[in-house]
Amino acid sequence: MLRYIIKRLIWLAFVLLGLCAITFTLSRIIPSDPAASYLGPRPRPEQVEKVRVQLGLDKPLYVQFAYYMRNLVHGDLGESLRTHRPVLQGIWEHLPASLDLMITAIFIALSVGIPLGVLSAKKENTTLDHLTRLFSVANVSVPSFWLAMIFQIVFFRWLGIFPIGGRIDTVVNLVSPIKQITGFYALDALITGNWAALKSTLSHLILPSITLAAYSTGLIARMTRSTMLEVLREDYITTARAYGISEREILFVQALRNALGPTLTTAGLCFAFMLTGTFFVELIFFWPGLGTYTVNAIFLNDYPVIMGITIIMAVFYVVVNLAVDILLAVANPRIRLG
């Protein structure tokens, strides 16, 4: 197991190297002058020249890349051309907000998608099954920005039960501010017993996380349904029934445990893709996460930030996949990692 993990991490290093080379080259090919960006509006030419040297932009591309990689190894992703703050710090500050959203979303997706898939398989070809399948297809095919706007119209404009956006109510944040411990608002509010803030942050979380969860919910429900259908035909399910095991236990323990592999893999992929999926959602719901941070960086041609985020996303992707593999191996004794 450990060997497998190490092997995967080494592989990650290679992936990152390739990825860095590509993004680095791309960021230098696009027609914009980083040195000018660094100085802000209307810089003087001699200033630009000075910064060019300061940033090492006068060196050949491969030298610049080597520098970048050296810094990267030391955990330094460079600094933002606009704010002049370390990129890593920026990412670190915005990541919890995104993860907040993503974790809630994947939680929703799993806890809605799996039972739906299981029941749908159990009740194959009944009305419930048809409705579930329709629901899944709808979830998978509706674009998130559209869903987000519908939610805003219905729940904010018409019903007025959920806020239109943001992470917490401004007034609440002023009256009883959240003490930052983990960076996850709901968790921090819970730890510090800040009920007003907890309530506010949860009500802000609902619409965006459901929006973000929609696609994954549909996909997970479908995947669970189809594997469950296969598993429920297996002989050992008949054995379980023949020995008086309850239908509930058969469905949710004996069968689901066997069907979980593809579902978990799907969920892992969904979760990894959510890091980009969240960009739209964050923009529409004014969510101060990585998405907002990234989109701003893109508009401003802040290439160190863009690169940093690309790298973080790749790492995230690989780590999530690794975690899923480990989970699968734990769930199924036949899988040997190696």
Next chain:
Amino acid sequence: MAAVTVLSIRDLKTYFYTQEGVSRAVDGVSYHVIRGETLGVVGESGCGKSVTALSILRLIPSPPGKIVSGEIIFEGHNLMDLPLDKMREIRGNKISMIFQEPLTSLNPVFTIGSQLSKVFILHQNLTKKEAKKKAIEMLSACEMPSPERIMKEYPYQLSGGMRQRAMIAMALGCNSKVLIADEPTTALDVTIQAQILDLTLQLRKEFGMTMILITHNLGIVAKAADRVVVMYAGEKVEEADVFSLFEKPRHPYTIALMKSIPILGRSEKFLKEVKGVVPAPYLEISGCKFADRCPEAMRRCHREKPQLREVEKGHLVACFR
């Protein structure tokens, strides 16, 4: 000792509603088992032996299957009328089952120990520890080497024979009254078959169970059964105690089966001397279903369905001859 009927099946009809049509897998079968005996149920592959057995415990997958009519009388109740939760108290507890395919009959993601313990806890109100002890006991009763180790193993780590032993351990540990063994040895290696059969027979006696032994091998029947039911294409064609059956088989199908008794374990030249195949179960046949293959068929056989009649005490046959 008076003959007490433990379980009886009356006019059971189990159909499958498939795309080809209605498959009458079991079409009006009746049989009963007497306490302490072993009832052999024989017939070619596909004649509805397993479906009958599954119907007893109401385990027919639905859809596509459905028990259309019939009664299963056990301990004075018709199992068909029981609500599902009462039915579950009977499954495994009063009637237990061993299946044809040891390779796929155990759940691959749970250890042998946990699968056995779970069933024992469920039906016998044992604590986890007691159930584990019992499981180890049962495994060693089934002549498993190092049962403690087996407890922690997963099915895929065991051979087919070992898995079937584990299955038998589960069935016997339930102290049930009736054991349905659905071809417990068919899928196994030649050398293992005899071992598993002997083990099953010996333990059945030890535990005082009544057994329904399903097989397509009359050799096994001769060795193990007290009475025999011969099935053909979803129907019972002959029933007799084992001696009169082998001495004086009445139905041409039984006679054909006798001629092709496979030596236990040898690959089978099943019913070679009889031409043709079993009619597809979704065909409507007005006469005797065996008539097309029967060496002694008369014209009447194709038109009219022979009813079961008693030719001797306890010896029933569905044939005009």
